[in-house]
Amino acid sequence: MQLEVIGVGGAGCRIADSIAAADSTGRSFVGDAFAFDVDSDEVTALSEVPVANRHRYGQTIDGGLEGDLQRGFSVGDAHVDELSRQLDRGQPSVADAFLVCLGLGGATGGGTAPALVANLKTLYDAPVYVLTTLPAKRELEVPTDDGDDPSRRPTQADPHPRPDGEHRPLAEENAVRTLERLEGRADAVICFDNEAWLRAGESLSEARGRLNREFATRVAAVFAATAGANDEQVDAESVVDANDVARIFGSRTDVITLGYGTQDVETDDGGSLLGLGLFTSKESVDTSAAVSAVETTISKALRGRLTLECEPSGADRALLLVGGPPAWLNRQAIADGRSLLETTTGSAEILSGDVPRPDGDGVFAIVALAGVGPASRLEQLRSETRPFERDRAGEDQ
Numbered sequence: 001m002q003l004e005v006i007g008v009g010g011a012g013c014r015i016a017d018s019i020a021a022a023d024s025t026g027r028s029f030v031g032d033a034f035a036f037d038v039d040s041d042e043v044t045a046l047s048e049v050p051v052a053n054r055h056r057y058g059q060t061i062d063g064g065l066e067g068d069l070q071r072g073f074s075v076g077d078a079h080v081d082e083l084s085r086q087l088d089r090g091q092p093s094v095a096d097a098f099l100v101c102l103g104l105g106g107a108t109g110g111g112t113a114p115a116l117v118a119n120l121k122t123l124y125d126a127p128v129y130v131l132t133t134l135p136a137k138r139e140l141e142v143p144t145d146d147g148d149d150p151s152r153r154p155t156q157a158d159p160h161p162r163p164d165g166e167h168r169p170l171a172e173e174n175a176v177r178t179l180e181r182l183e184g185r186a187d188a189v190i191c192f193d194n195e196a197w198l199r200a201g202e203s204l205s206e207a208r209g210r211l212n213r214e215f216a217t218r219v220a221a222v223f224a225a226t227a228g229a230n231d232e233q234v235d236a237e238s239v240v241d242a243n244d245v246a247r248i249f250g251s252r253t254d255v256i257t258l259g260y261g262t263q264d265v266e267t268d269d270g271g272s273l274l275g276l277g278l279f280t281s282k283e284s285v286d287t288s289a290a291v292s293a294v295e296t297t298i299s300k301a302l303r304g305r306l307t308l309e310c311e312p313s314g315a316d317r318a319l320l321l322v323g324g325p326p327a328w329l330n331r332q333a334i335a336d337g338r339s340l341l342e343t344t345t346g347s348a349e350i351l352s353g354d355v356p357r358p359d360g361d362g363v364f365a366i367v368a369l370a371g372v373g374p375a376s377r378l379e380q381l382r383s384e385t386r387p388f389e390r391d392r393a394g395e396d397q
């Protein structure tokens with residue numbers, strides 16, 4: 001599966017950059033990566049998105065849209081053709097899917113993504129998935145003016161900190177309005193809740209590198225599994241492809257949440273044969289150790305922290321992928337994990353697959369829950385958004 005990954009706005013560009021960084025050469029799933037922003041500083045601070053694919057639009061806008069989502073929608077509508085043309089630098093017509101990344105709460109990504117997603121749907125047949133963060137509650141808090149706020153000092157990562165730090169009083173309202181505009185346009189929306197992943201006392205700018213890596217690791221685990229074996233010697237016994245992902249993600253703007261678990265495992269060579277592409281033989285791995293590793297990772301993926309907390313029993317569909325050195329991928333344990341997922345979700349629409357990684361030194365499991373029932377964080381965002389704002393969002397459409 002080959003994806004066109006498109007970051008829009010500050011968070012979106014950084015997340016697209018992290019996904020490009022997580023794209024392993026053996027199972028490359030990123031066809032092309034793009035970064036679009038009205039703020040040139042944000043685009044230049046990236047490291048993985050090719051320079052030719054970084055594009056600043058709205059030249060007259062200086063320093064971002066500062067949370068003005070209404071203006072963001074206008075800018076998005078005005079520039080959507082320009083942005084879509086930028087994609088011709090890559091190979092959008094052969095993409096299996098588009099991944100549009102943004103941070104909900106801002107005006108640039110949140111304002112442009114709905115128009116861009118709608119345009120991609122008219123131009124191409126491939127599904128368009130949106131990858132998005134939900135704002136943290138601390139962004140709504142008024143910053144204390146101690147005159148020495150380190151978050152306002154320029155750093156290499158953030159050369160132009162917002163004058164008001166990370167205070168985004170409209171973040172939640174903006175998030176809800178953008179989600180409403182994505183409804184019926186995006187095939188699915190994969191969510192990452194910043195609030196749940198931030199540590200106590202941590203600021204978003206301190207945490208964002210870690211958060212983006214966590215999100216990108218999970219996204220890469222799903223899509224790299226569908227990228228085919230390429231140069232590697234081992235094919236999966238149960239292959240999951242782009243059509244399988246499309247079946248599970250759906251096309252009705254369902255919310256997707258991801259769970260992930262890993263466990264290091266011993267290899268015969270202690271890793272010394274990795275460069276030679278050799279791997280542990282089936283005979284040399286104790287069956288009970290392999291079963292235990294698969295069970296443990298599936299349990300961590302299902303019962304650990306999801307990218308968006310929700311009740312798994314509310315999921316309509318689910319995907320389970322288990323990867324690692326082939327000798328550790330116990331088929332029966334994966335089948336049992338699939339049954340567990342069926343029981344946990346109460347859904348019969350479950351797909352599972354294995355992802356042989358001959359050079360891996362750990363077993364991992366990734367679970368994608370689709371069409372999840374009420375996610376408390378989303379419910380809370382919607383209920384706290386004033387009806388006035390939601391009415392206005394309707395009028396804007």
Ligand SMILES: Nc1nc2c(ncn2[C@@H]2O[C@H](COP(=O)(O)OP(=O)(O)OP(=O)(O)O)[C@@H](O)[C@H]2O)c(=O)[nH]1
Nearest residue numbers: 009010011064065067103105106107108109135208
């Ligand atoms: N996980 C994560 N979240 C981020 C990051 N940067 C910003 N956010 C979140 O994304 C939301 C939108 O921020 P940006 O992407 O900077 O906003 P923008 O789309 O560029 O829009 P404006 O700044 O209003 O022009 C914020 O409210 C944060 O919740 C990041 O690097 N990682």
